[in-house]
Structure formats: structure tokens, C-alpha cells
Amino acid sequence: VTTLSSVIASPVSRILGAPIARLLGVAGRFARDNAARVPRRTARTASALMIGVTLITGAAVFTSSLRDTFGRILEEGTSFDYIVLDSESFQPLTPEVATRLEALPELSDVSPFRNIRANVGDSTATFTAVQPAALPQLANIDVVDGGFDGLTATDGVMVFRDAAEEQGAEIGDPLDVVWQNGKQSTLTVAGIFDDNSLGANWFISIDLLEGVSSQTPTDQFVVAKRADDVEPAVAREAIVSAVSEFPQATVQSNNEFVEEQKSQIDTLLFLVTLLLTMAIAFSFLGIAITLALSVFERTREIGLLRAVGMSRRKLRRAVRGEAVIVTLFGALTGIALGLLFGLAFSWAVPNTVINGITIPYGTLIFVVVFAVVAAVLAAAYPAFKASRMNVLEAIATE
Numbered sequence: 001v002t003t004l005s006s007v008i009a010s011p012v013s014r015i016l017g018a019p020i021a022r023l024l025g026v027a028g029r030f031a032r033d034n035a036a037r038v039p040r041r042t043a044r045t046a047s048a049l050m051i052g053v054t055l056i057t058g059a060a061v062f063t064s065s066l067r068d069t070f071g072r073i074l075e076e077g078t079s080f081d082y083i084v085l086d087s088e089s090f091q092p093l094t095p096e097v098a099t100r101l102e103a104l105p106e107l108s109d110v111s112p113f114r115n116i117r118a119n120v121g122d123s124t125a126t127f128t129a130v131q132p133a134a135l136p137q138l139a140n141i142d143v144v145d146g147g148f149d150g151l152t153a154t155d156g157v158m159v160f161r162d163a164a165e166e167q168g169a170e171i172g173d174p175l176d177v178v179w180q181n182g183k184q185s186t187l188t189v190a191g192i193f194d195d196n197s198l199g200a201n202w203f204i205s206i207d208l209l210e211g212v213s214s215q216t217p218t219d220q221f222v223v224a225k226r227a228d229d230v231e232p233a234v235a236r237e238a239i240v241s242a243v244s245e246f247p248q249a250t251v252q253s254n255n256e257f258v259e260e261q262k263s264q265i266d267t268l269l270f271l272v273t274l275l276l277t278m279a280i281a282f283s284f285l286g287i288a289i290t291l292a293l294s295v296f297e298r299t300r301e302i303g304l305l306r307a308v309g310m311s312r313r314k315l316r317r318a319v320r321g322e323a324v325i326v327t328l329f330g331a332l333t334g335i336a337l338g339l340l341f342g343l344a345f346s347w348a349v350p351n352t353v354i355n356g357i358t359i360p361y362g363t364l365i366f367v368v369v370f371a372v373v374a375a376v377l378a379a380a381y382p383a384f385k386a387s388r389m390n391v392l393e394a395i396a397t398e
Contacts, residue, residue: 035329057367146190
């Protein structure tokens with residue numbers, strides 16, 4: 001793309017420079033013609049900026065699509081009202097938290113999520129133990145075959161669709177499981193579900209877990225639904241009071257939980273953008289150097305322009321205008337290429353990760369505005385040098 005961009009640099013520079021020519025008059029036309037006159041120089045100068053903008057745009061499209069898909073899956077896959085977890089260090093909670101919540105009359109359904117590792121066939125899996133009667137009211141896991149009833153049995157297991165396909169398992173099939181303590185069991189597939197937004201591929205009952213594990217149980221988190229006749233504020237206050245002795249336990253509403261998960265992706269995008277912005281900043285150093293060399297190469301031309309009446313102010317405008325045209329060329333080329341990369345990466349991952357493309361228009365507009373402002377700053381010194389040339393010495397330059 002960098003090589004081929006020189007082919008389109010001249011016509012695109014004229015198109016991008018048309019508004020600048022109308023806005024700045026003679027200085028704008030001078031800027032437009034200079035950018036279009038040597039397309040290889042324009043393309044080469046814009047290439048570093050194009051690469052940085054491409055990476056930022058591609059990352060923004062990918063992470064924005066991931067964020068929206070993740071948020072949508074969480075919103076559709078969770079029906080609990082509150083979640084209690086350690087949101088700071090992400091350490092497990094004591095089962096006493098779930099026990100206290102189950103005793104609250106303000107809550108209608110409560111279930112802890114307890115994990116245990118086990119071998120299923122040749123692979124290792126993480127089983128999540130829940131309260132079978134409460135799970136249908138707390139999570140919309142999109143059951144596609146079977147149901148929750150079989151989960152109440154001492155050997156019932158519900159399996160995520162992908163995991164079931166990997167094991168070749170169907171409803172009623174037995175699964176030989178070796179738990180992490182070496183104990184062996186044969187479980188029966190009670191249901192197959194299609195939504196693992198809560199991070200669980202295998203569901204079993206709390207009773208089954210207690211029967212196969214002698215370890216002290218810990219909960220990854222606890223989810224709860226308030227009773228129909230209880231106000232949200234009252235239910236939350238009751239939960240906060242019940243877990244007040246456990247300082248690591250944080251109470252969040254469903255919306256707060258979803259937004260916190262989204263914010264983690266936003267943080268990742270911010271860090272990536274920050275690093276890439278540093279790369280873009282260096283590209284503007286290249287633009288400043290190229291403009292300075294261009295001014296040096298056109299010393300005689302600048303001297304003639306000054307001799308026939310171009311003012312220092314218009315000359316500075318011309319140099320700044322050329323910088324803006326080159327920058328817009330690099331930024332727009334980078335955005336177009338970044339959109340292609342972002343779309344390709346988003347389509348390449350499974351639909352369970354990204355289902356739908358989100359174009360971050362705000363980020364793209366910010367990139368263009370930032371690039372234009374930075375271009376004006378990058379052109380400040382070359383424009384100053386051009387305007388301070390001695391006219392007679394410039395004309396005499398060979």
C-alpha cells in the first residue's frame with residue numbers, strides 16, 4: 001500500500017487540497033500544487049502516519065466490536081439483579097456469603113458459582129456448581145436441548161454446545177469424569193446450552209460437587225434475584241448488610257457488572273491507542289523534517305515568490321497547508337486500510353466472541369482532528385524558516 005499510494009497521491013492531494021485552496025487563496029493553491037507535484041515524496045512522508053493510523057483504526061474496530069458483542073451477550077445472558085464478588089483482587093469468596101444471602105427474605109433466588117477441575121476424556125474442563133432450582137431465574141443460558149430438570153439429579157450435567165460437540169455428547173449420553181482428587185464418576189448429559197457468557201461450559205449441582213470433592217469450597221461469585229414485592233434499594237441494602245463482615249465482597253447491580261466488564265475492554269483499547277499514538281507522534285517528526293528539506297530544496301522558488309509579492313504570512317500558510325494535505329492523505333489512507341483490517345479480524349474470530357461490527361466513528365474523527373492539529377504544529381518551524389529567508393540570496397541560489 002505504501003508503494004502503490006504514490007500512484008494516487010497526486011489526484012488525492014488535489015482533491016484534499018481543493019477546500020484549502022478556496023480557504024487560503026493563493027497560499028492554499030501553492031500548498032495543493034506542491035503536495036501534488038511530487039507524489040512519491042507525499043506518499044513517502046505520509047507512510048509512517050498511515051501505518052500508525054492503520055493500527056489504531058484496526059484495533060479500535062476490533063475492540064469496539066468485541067466490547068459491544070460482550071456487553072450484548074452479558075445483557076441478554078444474565079437475568080440476576082445483583083452479583084457479589086471480589087472485584088479488586090478477584091479472589092474466591094467464602095461459602096458463608098451465599099449462605100447469608102439465601103437466608104434473606106428480600107431475595108427470591110440465590111446461587112453461588114463454584115468451580116472444580118476434572119478430566120473429561122482426553123481434555124481438562126472446569127465444572128461450575130450452582131443451585132439447579134435457582135439457575136433458570138438467574139441466567140439465560142439459552143438451552144437448545146434437554147433442560148434444567150436433569151441437573152437436580154446427582155449425576156446430571158449441562159454442557160455448552162461447543163464442549164458437547166468436542167466430546168461428541170448428546171442428551172442422555174454418559175460422560176466418564178475423573179475429578180481433581182482422583183475420584184471417578186459417570187455423569188449424564190441433562191441439557192445442552194448455547195450461551196456461556198458467564199464463563200461456564202459445564203454446569204453441575206452443588207450437591208454433586210459436595211459428593212465428589214472433600215476440599216473446602218469457595219465461590220467465584222454469588223448472584224441473586226430480589227423478590228417481586230421488594231424495592232431494589234431495599235434488596236441492595238439487605239445484601240450489603242449481610243456481607244458487611246466480608247470487606248472483599250463487593251455488591252454490584254446487573255448494570256454495574258456489565259459496565260465494569262465493558263470498561264476493562266475500554267482500558268485495553270486506551271493502552272493500545274496510547275502506545276500507537278506515540279508512534280504517530282514520531283511520524284510527525286518525519287513530516288517536519290521532510291517539510292524542512294522541501295523548503296531547502298525550493299529555496300530559489302520561495303525567493304521568487306517573495307520577490308513577486310507573496311507575503312511572509314501567506315508563505316507560512318502555504319507550508320502549513322501542504323503539511324495538512326500530506327497528513328490528511330496519510331490519515332485517510334490509514335483509516336481506510338485500518339477499517340479493512342479491523343473488519344477482517346472481526347470476521348475471522350468466532351461469532352461467540354464477536355457477533356456484529358461496530359465502527360468507532362468518534363475515535364476516527366478524533367484521529368483526523370488530532371492529525372490536522374499535529375500537522376500544523378509540525379509545520380511551524382519549516383514555515384518560519386521559509387518566511388525568514390533573505391529574498392535576494394534565495395533568488396541567487398542554484
